[in-house]
Amino acid sequence: MQQAEAAVSSPEQRIPLKKRLTTAAEKHGLILAFFIVVAFFSIASENFLSYKNVMLVLRQVSILGIIAIGMTIVITVGHFDLSVGSLVSLTAVVVISMHDVVGPVPAMLITIVVGLISGAFIGYLVGYLKLNSLIITLGMLVGLQAIVLIYTGGKYTRIVAPDETWFGVIGRGFVFGVPLPVIILGVLLLIFSIILLKTVFGRQVFSVGGNPMASKFSGISDKKIIFMAFLISGALTAIAGIIMGSRLMAAQNYLGQGYEFQVIAGVILGGVSLTGGEGNVFKAFIGILIIGILKNGFLLLGFPYYFQWVAQWIIVVGVVWLDVATKRGKVLG
Amino acid sequence: MIQRIYTSLKKQPIWLILLGMIFLSSIFVSDFFAFGNFKNVLVQSAVDGMLALGMTFLMINGYFDLSVGTVMGFTAALAIGLQPYGLVVAVVVALLAGAAIGAINGFFVAKAKINAFIVTLGSFIGVRGLIYIYTQEQALVGEVMDFGMFGASDFLGLPTLFVIMFVLMLIAEFVLRKTPHGRNTYAIGGNIEAAENSGIPVDRTIWMNFIICGFTAAIGGVLLASRLNAATPTLGWPDKNLMTIAVVVLGGTSLAGGYGNITRTLGGLFTFGVLYNILNLLGVQSYYNTLITGIVLILVVYIDAHIRKNRVSIG
Numbered sequence: 001m002q003q004a005e006a007a008v009s010s011p012e013q014r015i016p017l018k019k020r021l022t023t024a025a026e027k028h029g030l031i032l033a034f035f036i037v038v039a040f041f042s043i044a045s046e047n048f049l050s051y052k053n054v055m056l057v058l059r060q061v062s063i064l065g066i067i068a069i070g071m072t073i074v075i076t077v078g079h080f081d082l083s084v085g086s087l088v089s090l091t092a093v094v095v096i097s098m099h100d101v102v103g104p105v106p107a108m109l110i111t112i113v114v115g116l117i118s119g120a121f122i123g124y125l126v127g128y129l130k131l132n133s134l135i136i137t138l139g140m141l142v143g144l145q146a147i148v149l150i151y152t153g154g155k156y157t158r159i160v161a162p163d164e165t166w167f168g169v170i171g172r173g174f175v176f177g178v179p180l181p182v183i184i185l186g187v188l189l190l191i192f193s194i195i196l197l198k199t200v201f202g203r204q205v206f207s208v209g210g211n212p213m214a215s216k217f218s219g220i221s222d223k224k225i226i227f228m229a230f231l232i233s234g235a236l237t238a239i240a241g242i243i244m245g246s247r248l249m250a251a252q253n254y255l256g257q258g259y260e261f262q263v264i265a266g267v268i269l270g271g272v273s274l275t276g277g278e279g280n281v282f283k284a285f286i287g288i289l290i291i292g293i294l295k296n297g298f299l300l301l302g303f304p305y306y307f308q309w310v311a312q313w314i315i316v317v318g319v320v321w322l323d324v325a326t327k328r329g330k331v332l333g
Numbered sequence: 334m335i336q337r338i339y340t341s342l343k344k345q346p347i348w349l350i351l352l353g354m355i356f357l358s359s360i361f362v363s364d365f366f367a368f369g370n371f372k373n374v375l376v377q378s379a380v381d382g383m384l385a386l387g388m389t390f391l392m393i394n395g396y397f398d399l400s401v402g403t404v405m406g407f408t409a410a411l412a413i414g415l416q417p418y419g420l421v422v423a424v425v426v427a428l429l430a431g432a433a434i435g436a437i438n439g440f441f442v443a444k445a446k447i448n449a450f451i452v453t454l455g456s457f458i459g460v461r462g463l464i465y466i467y468t469q470e471q472a473l474v475g476e477v478m479d480f481g482m483f484g485a486s487d488f489l490g491l492p493t494l495f496v497i498m499f500v501l502m503l504i505a506e507f508v509l510r511k512t513p514h515g516r517n518t519y520a521i522g523g524n525i526e527a528a529e530n531s532g533i534p535v536d537r538t539i540w541m542n543f544i545i546c547g548f549t550a551a552i553g554g555v556l557l558a559s560r561l562n563a564a565t566p567t568l569g570w571p572d573k574n575l576m577t578i579a580v581v582v583l584g585g586t587s588l589a590g591g592y593g594n595i596t597r598t599l600g601g602l603f604t605f606g607v608l609y610n611i612l613n614l615l616g617v618q619s620y621y622n623t624l625i626t627g628i629v630l631i632l633v634v635y636i637d638a639h640i641r642k643n644r645v646s647i648g
Contacts, residue, residue, distance in 0.1 A: 082575070125631065132588055135634045138575045143627025149620040258571050265454060274448050306465035313459020317441060320451050333446030 033319055034286050041297035061292035062181035065285050066240045067263045069192050070233030072284040077209045077229045078276030079133035083140035084237045088256025090148045091241025096157045096251040104167040112238045119234020127226035148253050158250035171247025181243045192281050210277025265316050266291045347584050347600035358611045378606040379494035380557045384577040386505050387549030389598045390542045392581055395522040395590025396449040400456040401550040402573025404431050407464045408554030409564040413473040420477045428551045435547020439540035464566050472565040481562030494556045506595040522590030583633050
């Protein structure tokens with residue numbers, strides 16, 4: 001008590017200021033990083049903030065953004081999903097090949113069912129059988145890619161008459177000047193944000209990820225929550241695969257290769273804690289957006305595309321280091 | 334003696350699985366039981382074995398490294414691309430580069446205390462950028478023919494690359510079993526707080542193991558470069574890192590840390606090697622190889638969890 005009074009009455013007001021600064025950095029570090037990246041590229045390139053380019057970037061990140069929603073939920077319950085890249089390849093191939101057989105709407109429904117089956121399978125193994133999600137989803141990464149290749153025989157899949165179908169609208173269309181995939185992403189972000197923050201299921205997600213023991217004792221079925229998380233991830237990845245297929249009106253076998261790492265890098269940048277219990281789909285999206293801006297910005301500045309990978313390395317580790325350092329108040333642990 | 338072999342086989346079921354596989358395929362797969370074919374398996378497993386060796390140190394320590402695949406690609410490119418400055422320079426720089434990337438990873442994990450998944454995911458992506466910057470997206474071809482000859486040569490009737498890997502594995506097993514560093518690695522992986530409280534230099538040991546992992550990945554890269562006498566930017570992309578973890582886990586080293594050894598990793602390595610070899614000989618389309626790899630991985634985790642459960646219920 002005396003100490004507290006001493007702190008308040010002491011002439012040195014630096015401590016509360018420093019504290020205020022660190023909390024600000026803790027809360028808004030990501031937003032700060034976002035604005036620094038945006039400011040840098042808008043000064044360096046005059047085309048960066050043009051309407052056309054902004055829409056381009058948004059459309060590019062919309063697919064990763066949708067996958068990132070599912071990944072955020074999976075990581076929040078304390079697991080990983082490395083299979084999303086292969087699942088994008090699979091669902092894109094399925095929706096394209098089914099389109100010419102059964103028509104667009106049934107094809108999309110089948111594709112979502114494929115995503116749900118994959119998610120349910122992983123969810124069962126990880127949630128109910130308690131197997132390590134890293135290795136299980138690695139197995140799925142390899143296995144689903146193989147299924148794609150067996151299914152197509154290694155051939156390029158495409159829609160035979162792309163001009164005679166409305167299917168391309170999903171990936172290519174605009175509503176009020178905004179690309180449709182971006183609107184889909186926005187709606188999904190809103191829905192899942194509400195689900196996570198306002199529903200019982202959402203609170204259980206945070207509880208299972210944050211403190212598995214406590215949630216077990218309070219009667220929450222962690223099995224069911226983990227199962228649901230992977231199911232959602234599978235369904236959202238299928239939606240991303242459909243948008244991808246619709247944008248290209250064709251699908252190559254390795255379409256989604258490496259997506260899992262891009263999505264995880266973005267989600268981590270968005271402050272989703274890898275130990276579980278902490279995650280926000282909007283912040284995760286900003287993380288994905290930063291990755292997308294880096295990619296776009298370096299290309300606009302005339303650098304080869306591979307410079308973005310080195311920049312990603314520096315930014316991901318740098319932002320997380322900043323976050324960790326402000327939380328413990330020390331640069332090194 | 335027989336008793337000893339029996340107990341060690343019981344402890345390391347991977348060798349039983351391997352022996353069973355070899356036995357069955359010797360009967361049913363033509364061309365399998367031939368010295369030339371075994372040499373094939375050995376030479377193919379040399380590079381993967383180097384990556385798995387360093388990964389075993391890290392996994393016993395309780396961590397893993399997602400960047401080994403791209404470090405292998407980067408160092409292979411250096412070992413080829415720097416040959417105009419002399420072969421020795423090229424190889425030494427490649428090995429140092431691997432150790433340096435390991436040291437960067439280790440610094441962020443051990444000193445800055447950032448999650449190893451994030452740190453090595455970052456370098457996995459970033460080192461890929463370095464490969465592309467260095468190679469300018471071009472495939473590199475070696476100038477020194479002796480380097481390629483070395484990769485294809487035999488030592489005492491066995492592939493030289495495999496002999497190098499095997500000797501390094503023997504040294505690694507010795508380090509793990511008999512040196513303070515090895516014991517500290519097990520102690521930290523088993524219980525990091527207890528290790529810290531008993532005065533073990535935790536940070537330094539973790540850092541060292543990341544350097545070892547980067548260094549062995551670099552040796553893998555150099556061996557690969559000498560086998561191909563060329564390097565392409567896509568070497569090791571995208572899932573070499575994950576397959577290396579799979580080899581170690583299949584061998585029976587625990588993902589949770591504190592448990593495992595190099596002998597197990599060697600078993601896992603051979604099992605994957607023989608599996609691919611059999612599928613190849615049977616003329617199975619490579620797509621199915623991949624599918625079977627996925628199924629094996631899921632089965633391994635399932636069996637591992639089952640064994641652990643029984644172990645707990647017995648003891």
